[in-house]
Amino acid sequence: MFVEERKWTSYLLRGIVALAFGIVLWAWPGVTLGWMIVLFGIWAIVTGVIVAIVSLVTHEAGWGWRLFGGLCYLVLGIVVVAWPQLTALTLLYLIAIYAIIGGVIEIVSGLKWGYGTGTKVLFVILGLISFAFGIWALADPKGGALAILWLIALFATLNGIFTIILSFFIRDLQKKGGEPLTPVAV
Numbered sequence: 001m002f003v004e005e006r007k008w009t010s011y012l013l014r015g016i017v018a019l020a021f022g023i024v025l026w027a028w029p030g031v032t033l034g035w036m037i038v039l040f041g042i043w044a045i046v047t048g049v050i051v052a053i054v055s056l057v058t059h060e061a062g063w064g065w066r067l068f069g070g071l072c073y074l075v076l077g078i079v080v081v082a083w084p085q086l087t088a089l090t091l092l093y094l095i096a097i098y099a100i101i102g103g104v105i106e107i108v109s110g111l112k113w114g115y116g117t118g119t120k121v122l123f124v125i126l127g128l129i130s131f132a133f134g135i136w137a138l139a140d141p142k143g144g145a146l147a148i149l150w151l152i153a154l155f156a157t158l159n160g161i162f163t164i165i166l167s168f169f170i171r172d173l174q175k176k177g178g179e180p181l182t183p184v185a186v
Contacts, residue, residue, distance in 0.1 A: 010054040011167035019160025025153035041080035048074025069105040096137035103131025122166040
């Protein structure tokens with residue numbers, strides 16, 4: 001049962017971290033770019049570690065893709081924290097790539113490994129939000145540092161909210177004896 005509980009709590013923890021990151025960016029818009037870089041790096045590292053560990057511990061269908069996604073997040077976070085002198089434009093491109101990869105992984109998770117309509121829809125919504133943000137950020141990188149900061153805050157806040165909601169859907173399914181992240185017929 002311990003592994004079962006960690007599935008939903010790992011999503012809850014990821015959502016809380018994303019939401020906290022978003023709230024910090026909303027609350028202190030004058031935060032320096034350096035701090036934003038560090039906060040984003042820490043968020044990416046924490047998300048990467050959580051996703052990678054849960055993928056390895058549960059070792060269920062699709063675990064390899066989730067492990068790959070977790071490692072991508074982890075590497076991105078380490079790069080961002082190790083070289084904070086990266087320019088805002090470079091950081092924007094890294095965040096955009098992070099959002100696109102994460103979005104695709106969440107969409108695939110919803111379509112292939114979701115359990116029940118609720119989790120499928122939430123996975124896909126989360127993926128579409130991430131993917132759309134990444135595409136927009138690549139298409140219009142000159143939107144201005146403050147506008148980018150607000151968009152990152154919005155992205156992190158929505159990502160956190162939907163991930164927290166998804167965690168409770170998964171918890172409820174597990175309480176009913178369901179296995180929310182196993183393959184279903186598509």
